[in-house]
Amino acid sequence: MVGRTFIEVRVSHDRTVRNNASRAEVANRLSGRTVQDVRRHGKFLIIGLDSGYTMVAHLGMSGRFSIAQPSQTKSAHTHFVAVLDNNTEIRFIDPRTFGFIAAYDEDEVSSSGLARLGPDAWTEPLDVDDLAASLRGRVAPIKALLLDQGPMAGLGNIYADEVLHLAHVHPLTAGGDLNHHQVGALLEAVRVVLGAAIDAGGTTLDDLAYLLPDGQAGESLEGLRVYGREDQPCRTCGTAIQRIVVRSRSTHFCPSCQPHV
DNA sequence: ACCTCCCTGGCC
C-alpha cells in the first residue's frame, strides 16, 4: 500500500463518511494522494497521505475491506471504492454501517476518537504499574473500562470477556478495586488472548459478518472461553457460564473462576 | 461519567 496513489475515490453511502462534511469532501481530500504510511491504533486504521490529510477507517461491527479488480462485481453494501494506480480497487463493505471512513486534517485528527485512545493493547503493552495507575480511583466496572478504549485500546466485547475470564477477574469489579496481582493477570491475559486471536485469523461468528480480506473466515470461535457460551460448562471448572448486561453490552463470565469480590 | 442513538441481517 505504501507508495500507491488513489487515482479515484467513490463514496456511495452518507453514513460511511459521517465524520466528514460530505461525500465530496472525502473524495476530494483522498483523490490523487499517495500513501505514505499505514498504521493501526486500537481498532482504527490510519493511512497517512502525502497531502497532510489522514485517512482513518474503522470497521465498526460489520465492516471489511476487500482488494478487487475493477472488473469484479461489487458485493452488496459496498459503500466506498478507491481505485489505485496499479489498477486494483480497495472496497469497503459494511452492511450495518457502524464502520466509517474519514479524511481528516491535523486538527480533525486531534479532535477525533483517535485522540482519546489509550496505548494499543497489542503493540504498546502497558506495564502493571501504569495500568494500575490509570485504573486508580475508577469506580466503573472493569468490563466497561476495557471497552472504553481509554485505559488501553483495541479490545472489543468478545475479547474483553475472554480476557477477564483468563485473568479470573469478575466483569463487575470496579476498576480501582483490582489489586496489583489482578492487574498483572489482566495484562498477561490480553497478551495471550490477542496473540491466539491473531494466530487464528480473528473470530468469525455464525453471522459471517467478519471475514478476512481474502473472504476466508477466522477460526477462533470454537476456542472462545466464555463469549456466547451462556449456560454451557466453563472449560476450566465446568460451572455454567453466566450472561449479564454491562453498559448495555452482553457480558459472559464463569461465577466460579471469576468470583465477585 | 453516564445514556441514547444509529443500522440491518439473522433469528425466534
Added chain:
DNA sequence: GGCCAGGGAGGT
C-alpha cells in the same frame, strides 16, 4: 412481525 447484536459519537 419484532427483537437482538454492538462500535463510537454526542449530548446531558
